[in-house]
Amino acid sequence: MTKPFGKSGDVSELVNSLGWLEEDGSSQDGEESPEMRGRHGMTVGGRIRICTELGSEDMEEEEEEDEEEEIGPNGEKGPKRRGPKKKKMTKARQERFRARRVKANARERSRMHGLNDALDNLRRVMPCYSKTQKLSKIETLRLARNYIWALSEVLESGQSPESHGFVEMLCKGLSQPTSNLVAGCLQLGPSPMMLNKLEDKCGPGVGGVGGQTGHPLSYPSPGLPSPPYGSLEASHLLHMKGFKGPVYDNPSPNECSSGTPPYDGPLTPPLSISGNFALKQEASPHESERNYTPHSGHHAHYLSKAMHLFIFVFNIYFDNVLSFLYSSQHIFLFHRLLGLLSNTGSCTVFKLFI
């Protein structure tokens, strides 16, 4: 249920159709003409514009009026205005201002599109991804936070990802519908929706749950990070201990309450980069995901998933990642993890990173 893009563009079309565009055409892509702002003070959408340095002709007139006011009503000279004298809004200046504004709007739009693309990529690696039922921005971020948190808990405390607690962590602070969605995905395992997801990414018959390899944990070829939803495969999640029915129809007081409660206190850091991880990992350094069994490759498996998501999330803000990595001992641990993960053959994206 994705909404069409450029809704404001519709407004501009309306404006265009009403013939309110500037003659030079500088009001394209939803821009409102200075005339509209100046003369009416309110635009098509009813927006009130506060004129500061806007290039309206009225502004120019206002300035001139102000200058006249300095000569008092009875002819006496009033106090001179202090500070630098305002530049006059000449026609040329107005046009430059307008052109600058149009360019800035375009940049801002593309910036936001970039942000949305990144968010879309993030949605794709969430436990419940659906083209038709998109998570909202805020819910995507919350779920990502929870997911990283939950996976790191699995690594640190050895908690089973099949436990009720794992699901609870995933749903913490999420709205009721999102909680239900997540719970539904976890309970149902690889639903048709998830199969679609795999096919969307790697094409039909390529890897994935329904792919040629047949193994539930054989991920599709590179591109996006290996999808973490392998951990949601039926063999893991259908038999969750203590996970009964639509749990979130009846949420516990602390978890998954209705609405979108504010973030209630600091969580465990998304992924604790501590020596422990590496040590746990070393138990089966040569484990391949294809040969993964829940017992022998437990930590390697979930470590790789956590790292995939971790890196992917940070990939969105790559600049921040770099400063983050070079800022402390993390760089050492990062490389150590990289080496270990390489042995598992499950860190394609990781390698691309380096």
Add this chain to the structure above:
DNA sequence: TAGGCCATCTGGTCCT
């Protein structure tokens, strides 16, 4: 119909 979510425009601020 109210509320949630979203895209867009805009002005301000900071930085190069």
Add this chain to the structure above:
DNA sequence: AGGACCAGATGGCCTA
């Protein structure tokens, strides 16, 4: 001067 980023404002769409 101009670009990046941010937050506020606004209207449109959708759903309960």
